[in-house]
Amino acid sequence: xxxxxxxxxxxxxxxAAALLAALLPALAPPHAPGAxxxxxxxxxxxxxxxxGPHTVRLELVxxxxxxxxxxxxxPDGSGRLFITLVNGIVRVVDGGVLLPTPFxxxxxxxxxxxGSAMASLAxxxxxxxxxxxxxxxxxxxxxxxxDFGVTTGVAHQSVLYELRALGxxxxxxxxxxxxxSLRELLRINEDSTIHNMDAxxxxxxxxxxxxxxxxxxxxxxxxxxxxxxxxxxxxRLPGNPLSANGEYAIPADNPxxxxxxGVVEETWxxxxxxxxxxxxxxxxxxxxxxDVGEADIEEVxxxxxxxxxxxxxKEGAFAKVTGGVSDDLSGLPxxxxxxxxxxxxxxxxxxxxxxxxVARDLAHPEFFGRYVFGDWISGRLFELHPGTGNVRSxxxxxxxxxxxxxxxxxxxxxxxxxxxxxxxxxxxxVTPRNMTPTARVLRVAPGTWVGGRGSPGGSSSRPxxxxxAPLHPAPPAPGG
Numbered sequence: 092x093x094x095x096x097x098x099x100x101x102x103x104x105x106x107a108a109a110l111l112a113a114l115l116p117a118l119a120p121p122h123a124p125g126a127x128x129x130x131x132x133x134x135x136x137x138x139x140x141x142x143g144p145h146t147v148r149l150e151l152v153x154x155x156x157x158x159x160x161x162x163x164x165x166p167d168g169s170g171r172l173f174i175t176l177v178n179g180i181v182r183v184v185d186g187g188v189l190l191p192t193p194f195x196x197x198x199x200x201x202x203x204x205x206g207s208a209m210a211s212l213a214x215x216x217x218x219x220x221x222x223x224x225x226x227x228x229x230x231x232x233x234x235x236x237x238d239f240g241v242t243t244g245v246a247h248q249s250v251l252y253e254l255r256a257l258g259x260x261x262x263x264x265x266x267x268x269x270x271x272s273l274r275e276l277l278r279i280n281e282d283s284t285i286h287n288m289d290a291x292x293x294x295x296x297x298x299x300x301x302x303x304x305x306x307x308x309x310x311x312x313x314x315x316x317x318x319x320x321x322x323x324x325x326x327r328l329p330g331n332p333l334s335a336n337g338e339y340a341i342p343a344d345n346p347x348x349x350x351x352x353g354v355v356e357e358t359w360x361x362x363x364x365x366x367x368x369x370x371x372x373x374x375x376x377x378x379x380x381x382d383v384g385e386a387d388i389e390e391v392x393x394x395x396x397x398x399x400x401x402x403x404x405k406e407g408a409f410a411k412v413t414g415g416v417s418d419d420l421s422g423l424p425x426x427x428x429x430x431x432x433x434x435x436x437x438x439x440x441x442x443x444x445x446x447x448x449v450a451r452d453l454a455h456p457e458f459f460g461r462y463v464f465g466d467w468i469s470g471r472l473f474e475l476h477p478g479t480g481n482v483r484s485x486x487x488x489x490x491x492x493x494x495x496x497x498x499x500x501x502x503x504x505x506x507x508x509x510x511x512x513x514x515x516x517x518x519x520x521v522t523p524r525n526m527t528p529t530a531r532v533l534r535v536a537p538g539t540w541v542g543g544r545g546s547p548g549g550s551s552s553r554p555x556x557x558x559x560a561p562l563h564p565a566p567p568a569p570g571g
Contacts, residue, residue: 170186244282461474
């Protein structure tokens with residue numbers, strides 16, 4: 092299958108606008124205390140987030156970055172970090188040094204004023220031996236090539252690519268790509284510049300999970316690819332049927348395989364709005380998803396195979412109504428929705444969850460088993476207890492690296508991604524919201540927290556916390 096991309100010129104102002112649109116919810120009036128009448132929008136759906144007992148010190152990993160979106164540790168024992176930039180470039184930190192030459196530069200293929208760009212990267216489980224990884228890119232429309240999506244009114248296309256490193260670490264060739272290796276797996280026509288294909292992650296089953304936003308069309312129609320998490324077999328293993336384009340296979344145990352009626356068989360779960368980040372808990376295998384809200388609610392959930400995660404009928408655990416959300420669920424359709432594990436509203440300047448990880452770093456026992464995540468608008472860091480759904484803020488020690496303006500309550504930077512290094516250490520990508528090339532990758536320094544379990548002088552025993560039981564695990568009938 093021939094896939095040819097067109098060159099475009101880069102424009103920093105358009106880059107900023109595209110990413111802002113992807114992460115900002117729809118503007119809504121400020122919250123006021125009190126609740127609306129039953130069935131109407133709640134003025135203040137949730138209590139303010141309580142301050143947690145922990146303060147962390149952040150240390151610099153890399154700086155001077157232009158528009159980073161994510162950082163991922165190479166699973167080959169090298170300790171390298173790969174950083175995706177919004178304009179189609181991947182940078183590498185090797186031996187603690189940000190290398191001057193990009194691993195890959197696909198900026199000539201990138202459409203800068205459309206979509207959320209190169210938002211994610213995932214390494215093949217056998218990367219140490221096959222040197223293969225996967226990226227998402229936003230491109231201009233090529234109507235002859237789309238596999239899914241609208242057929243008219245196309246704004247741009249989201250494209251999933253496979254590529255390989257040129258050599259094995261520690262050879263210098265390990266830090267540059269093989270230009271002959273680029274293989275297109277999936278191309279989607281988008282009719283909106285936001286809520287596109289944003290997150291990638293390999294599961295413990297060896298399959299690639301792809302988070303696809305709702306393209307502003309809602310997430311309930313399982314005959315479309317929008318508002319869903321896809322599950323793909325990039326190795327095209329025997330027994331799994333090939334996709335229509337032949338570039339990947341569809342796992343035979345995907346929940347909608349054989350459903351008929353035009354249902355997208357790649358779908359693994361649906362009912363999402365803008366699942367900006369997702370991560371597998373390295374101990375339990377649960378898939379955690381951070382879904383950016385619209386009117387009021389940011390949510391963190393555990394995805395369920397075949398499950399309907401609610402959007403746009405629900406926002407968080409609330410009913411979605413005109414002008415906001417309601418705790419009156421009587422008007423919802425009789426479907427089995429999967430509610431989030433945790434949620435928070437848009438009070439206190441929080442407006443856009445940018446995801447996180449379930450912390451499993453023994454250097455930070457105070458967070459062990461907790462979901463640690465950030466908010467791009469407030470620049471704040473949080474922890475979620477998976478058993479109770481309780482969300483608490485994590486303070487940042489001003490003696491180390493900080494999120495600019497966060498301590499004064501007027502942040503000009505945000506946390507656009509929270510991930511983990513090869514040993515499970517907590518990593519943050521901090522990006523100026525005006526998208527100037529001064530972004531940083533930070534690390535939570537071990538042994539620098541203050542207060543709470545695991546602090547100096549306190550107990551270092553780790554909490555035992557597994558994945559929560561979904562509230563409504565039974566999948567609905569196919570077809571949505």
